[in-house]
Amino acid sequence: MDTNEILVLTVGAILVNNVVLSRILGICPFLGVSKRIETALGMSGAVIFVMTLASFVTALFNRFLVTQTFTINGTEVDLSFTRILLFIVVIAALVQIVEILLKKFSPSLYVSLGIYLPLITTNCAVLGAAELNADASRGLISSTVFGFSTGVGFGLALLLFASIRERLAIARIPKAMEGTAIALVTAGILAMAFMGFSGLVK
Amino acid sequence: MKDMTKASNPFYLAFFLLVVCGVSTLVMAVTAVKTDAPIRAAQAKETADSLKMILPPFDNDPAAEAIDITSPDGEPVKLYTAKNGGLVVGYAAEAAASGFGGKVAGIVSFKPDGTIDTVIIKSGHAETPGIGTKVTDRSVKRTISDVVKGVKPDTSKLPPNAALDSYSGVKPGDAKWTKEKDAVHFVSGATYSSNAVCDLVWYAATAVRAHLAAAEKKEAN
């Protein structure tokens, strides 16, 4: 894997095909944890961490279990249909273990990140990244890089969004538009602007 | 653990989870096995349908016999050979190049001598509607009045596309086609998409040419 490929993967995942703004994954935490910049940063950190780890681990499973065909007694056994189940179970377990460890070893970090961890299990961006990796048959390193940059892309979108929402919080928004409605419109305009990056990676 | 009731006995929990996993895998596996053949068939049908549209009638299964080759530029190309009664009646090559919004993939069919016959674009979703699609799209939208009038879409022949059709009958030379010199059609304002089509046809054509040359050489040997 050369630097160019890494560049293409990262720029693509962060700017061009941003998970949130272009692929529309991970909207729940995007809308839910973007009220303050501090919490948004915490969430971004947690997502980057979990996504990197999960991409690596699921890639591992994909490589050595899911895409392998075993020949037993002359019959070919193709396990690819277990992919969804294995991925989600692995991610859920991973998040739980991380949560338990964090709680034990760094209570302060747990206090700032821990509350977001459960939310991440079902954050479709994590499973999405794993699925995208598997679909594109990426190797271990590429998968991990992709997971990491997808996480960074999520963080970038979340940070931008949280920054605007701080301003929205004190704006005189029409009553009916308050809350999720204006957040979605904002996300839409932001997504539109991000389309300007199309073509950066070909 | 204070009470070792059923509900919190770790072994019971593990056992229960095991059973659930087992049963669900069973269900999945049964479905997987049962759908295995239809899935393959569906996948094969897709390509076969495209090939049928751009190749003369054939009696073999080109999709099953497809081989992977590379163009002289190093681009991967998938080659299908159509035969009728054992005789090669045409080739089709699948290649991809980057366009405005991502990869544009297409299949190019060739006469047995390597002359381009027909070009179709399989996936050009990301090209801008109205700009890029001018280059890539062969589809004709069914209109509501057709539906009301009951006019059935004509599926027997491909809808025309000036840009794609301009490659028909061309045989690749040594230099790549350009807008200025060659007859091939570049849609102005959609340079990226035109370039992508041009690139992918070029990859396919040069790969087929190389393949034919190699085959000839082999035969000659």
Add this chain to the structure above:
Amino acid sequence: MNSPIRTWRFHGGVHPADGKALSNSVPAQRAPLLERYTVAIQQNIGAPPKPVVQKGDTVKKGQLIAEPGGFVSAPVHAPTSGTVGDIVEVPGANGGAIPAIEIISDGKDEWGSGLDPIPNWKNTDREILKKRIADAGIVGMGGAAFPTHVKLSPPPEKVIDTLILNGAECEPYLTADHRLMLERTEAVLEGAAIAAKILRVDRVFLGIEENKPDAIAALNEKAGQYGVTVVPLHVRYPQGGEKQLIYALTGRSVATGGLPMDVGCVVQNVGSCAAIRDAVVEGHPLIERYTTVTGTPVANPGTWILRFGTTVEQALTFAGGVKARAAKVIMGGPMMGFAQTSLGVTVTKNSSGILLLQWKETAEYTSNPCIRCGRCVRACPMKLLPGPVSVMVESENYDEAEKNYVMDCMECGVCTFVCPAKRPLVQHFRRAKAEINAKRRAAKAKQA
């Protein structure tokens, strides 16, 4: 005008139409004796004084009628001789009703302060001088009414090297200090010399805006005798703001939450200095002051020497009443003064002016949102972010406002003056400061 020392230019500020021409050439007139004065008991920042007279007592002019309620407090004296009436409620300049002692004049206007003149102050002990200033009830006459003797008693660890006389009078329309410096030049300078002796400083600056050339000339003539350097300054509001003045004259900036003495300075209004001189040299306590009664609706704008306890109504009568309809009656200047709803407000030690404005001259506030034009940011002499902070206050986010230094706002009104959206920014900041102070008090009370 060349300045004798180097001066610094403070950030921001504005130059409103000054309106001083209405009154700056009119010599100050002594107001006629009134039948009745209602002297507000609290005329200083700090502890409220305690009345020491009963209804029916006879008093002499300058006699003590309320004694200080603590160290940071100032006594109040009878404005004329006569009898003590009821303790009544009068409207206060910043709203609400405040208690005042009624003095019914006997028409004789006899002095009887019980303070001896100290003409030979140069050889008098500094503590005696300080006590005299305290006894004379002198407070800052530049606006805040902070007891002067406190300012002149810096704690020993603070080294004071500069005394600054504030003759800037940067508020539009007001000409009281101007007339004072012109007419009582030597009193101002001698008072400064007394203060300088008390503080043991030999560097005394008098900062004055360039738009008072006659006063500058008069001061320059005598200043050398008293060791005072007169420094003409740019005409820019708020040049007279304490921190701005210190910066302009010395290049030192007073830290947020800090006091002038932290940078070795004491700032005194020129009126306070004249009062110091009167108290020391003549033995007269503070019972009257120069006050400008002005504004386009006023028939005869000018500066009057008014005794404390005079009502706005009476002061306006001296000036011939109004010739056009007034929309606002303001105690103080147009930038920092307080709008009044009643003419029963009385003149106190810090009433530098009574200003009337017509409809077309007054500010008109709206609840329009901030358009973030940034003018307030450019103009704020304290380098705050008035627009954004006001939005924080509007959404009742006081913590955020506090983090953005709303407590450093000196309410100079510059931001509001320039705001094109006509937002009542100062009101937002006052609200925020009130809420934050309340919160701090509550926190303190909880701690104790």
Add this chain to the structure above:
Amino acid sequence: MLITILVSAGVVAAVGLILGALIGFTAKKFEVQTDPKIEAVQELLPGANCGGCGYAGCADFASAIVTKGADPSGCSACSDAMLAKIAEVTGKAAGKKEKMTAVVFCSGSFSRSARAADYNGILDCRSASIVAGGGGKACRFGCLGYGSCARACPFGAIEIRDGLAVVHPELCRACGKCVNVCPRKLIRLVPASAPIHVYCNSLEKPAKRRKFCKNPCLACKKCIRTDENHMQMQAGLVRVNYSNPPEASFVEQVKCPTGALQVEEIHRKIAALKPVEPAPKAAPAPKKEESK
């Protein structure tokens, strides 16, 4: 086919088992105790985060209930059924509470009170109160009518009618937010069962009260004379004795000369006599009539 099923089931089960064991192991090994009760109580609280209980939001209150034994009935937004459930979780008896409601002790709507000035500034009582004189009304004690309390109320129980705040008792949950916010200290929490109130808060000289307002309490004490058990003086003001409130018919019995003593519903209706105008977006800029 059978093999596929067996192998895959085995693999999945194995993975599940390994992961489960891993989680179980880490959970056991690195266990940290937390009290599940707190979460349980938090679930039961309304989640309005109104702060009426005096804690920083529902979560804080929940932890206080469990760890410090705070009284759940401190939450005024909780239904009795919920309180019972919380008591169940914490194992403590639920406190009984009398239903309270807020009352604004003023009847000086714009059309029924004198004006002292044209107020031009922020339409908010707390902001208006820091301007000299505080708002446009002449009475120094009455309602400013700029609705700080209405905005503070998390349950929308206060409405401003013609420049006077009125409480809708059926919506009020007695959280006390409005009480703290009113700069004129006009609002008190009283038992909701009391049907009548003295709608005046003025400590002005009686003569002035008349000048400023159409329905002032002149402190003539007629009502107290009618029945000393029901009415009383409190800090210079005539008030209903809320530990023994009179019936609604008491109003007719007394014939209060100014109508300051009034039945709550009628008071609310009178306040609404002037049609409710939509709140202006901008502060009413004084009209610049002549001399412009």
Add this chain to the structure above:
Amino acid sequence: MSEEIEKNNIALPEPGSLVLSTSPHVQDGDSIARIMAKVLICLLPAVAASIWFFRFDAVRILVYCASFCIFAEYGWTLATRQAATIGDYSALVTGVILALNLPPGAPWWLCLIGSVFAIIVVKELFGGLGQNPFNPAAAARVALLVGFAGPMTQWAAPATGSLVSGATPLGAIHAVQGSADAMAQLGAPDNLMKLFLGNVGGSIGETSALAILIGGLGLMAFRLIKWQIPLAMIATIFVFTGIVHLAAPGLTPGPLYHILSGGVMIGAFFMATDMVTSPITPLGALVFGGVIGVLTCIIRIWGAYPEGVSFSIVIANALVPLIDRMCYIRPFGWHSHSVSALNIRRGEIK
């Protein structure tokens, strides 16, 4: 006493009719409407240039956008029962700037959709003037560009009116990418002069750098914009493209070509500077301009879109609260707290 006054016939103010407000009691005369009117005046040169180059097309688009924007705003205030706000002219400014951002071939419905999007979606849904985090005109241009790519890329050669696709100076860059000679030709002085005067294809208001510059200087003279924004933006583009041009002459033409072509000028002076959507702190304005500059260069040089100014403005708009927060200058006296106290104790003061 009061009887005495009446006897003397002295008139006094009548209490009860006085205005009560906080200080200050005077204001300088500027209002939002006057600011917007001044912006409109500063837009005149660009408007005039657009009409000069594109004749009736420019007039048509300007009239459409201006009136649609005003109608949209008026309709919104009617529908939401608010006081009418069209009197502050901000909708008119948005309309004119949007019009200047459209190609000469823009049909009426494009103007309508753009105007409604700008005013309703980007401005009013967020609460109206002063509350919108995104620049309405820029966001509307972005929406139209990605939504109606076809009509939005129908360029006309100036003064001829014949429609041509891709015939803009920036389109030209993409066409010849890879050839250093061609790039050098683009950056030739006579070509630059043409760009400066505006006799080139493009949106109706962006072609003449000169006209925009005149208006931009007016904006600065009126103190309506923060000079930091155009300065930082143009300087960043100059440096960025300069470096790239030196490193890879075949990739992109020289910096002057970039600055004079496309939307850089109008973006830098009229759009990035929209005060509602730009940082309020002076340092923040510098950073903001820099961000726009960098993003613009990235999109122009490596992206698929020939022009990136409006995308960059909208993305940078999203960063404004963050920028402001990080670039806040401390209040007066903040830094000297400890220093001055120390110095005095040591007797070191000047």
Add this chain to the structure above:
Amino acid sequence: MSIFKEFTKGFWKENPVLVLVLGMCPTLATSSDAVKGLAMGLATTFVLMGSNLVISVIRKLVPGKIRIPCYIVVIATFVTVVKLLMQAFAPEAYQTLGIFLPLIVVNCIVLGRAEAFASKNGLLASAADGLGMGLGFTFVLVCLGCIREFLAAGTLFGISMQCWDNGFAIMGQAPGGFILLGLILAGMNLLNMRKAKKAGIKYEPPAEFDCRHCSICKLSTEEPVKTK
């Protein structure tokens, strides 16, 4: 509540998207045209109904501690089944849905209903709930898909309406989805405000992204608190 009511509530009163604001990602991503929305909706309905059924059957057997993992396994099974079936019998729909098909596993609606309903109710009611919710979801997806498709391309279910050929293309892309859904939610708020006003009470639109109804993130809390 009758079975019929369990079934119909998903359409409007407790519509998972409009009222409960769940499953934003699939809603936004797969409503770019009507056909895609329909495919996604039906696939989700299948999973919802199936998982609700199974969970309702086993609800008494599942120990509380491993409740959620069990549910996830069940859901994942149904997703895999639907994925395989679509791959075999509806390859085009399978292609267009892409990764959003496997992502049904983490769609909060599915687990949310399992948690909130099927784990507490009988077989028939759970099936009705799942079907109703699923069809409610489908209904919104198809409506949104129709609007977006029409605005973006002038077609409905791929058939040109002959109004315009190339419409407002971003409506078919991510930004259009965001903005339109935002407007629709605003419309819902407006409706609720009207209703509340008629009833004489004040309606506050949820200030934050409203995930109160979704218990999916409580995966790690061990013993669930039963609220009803």
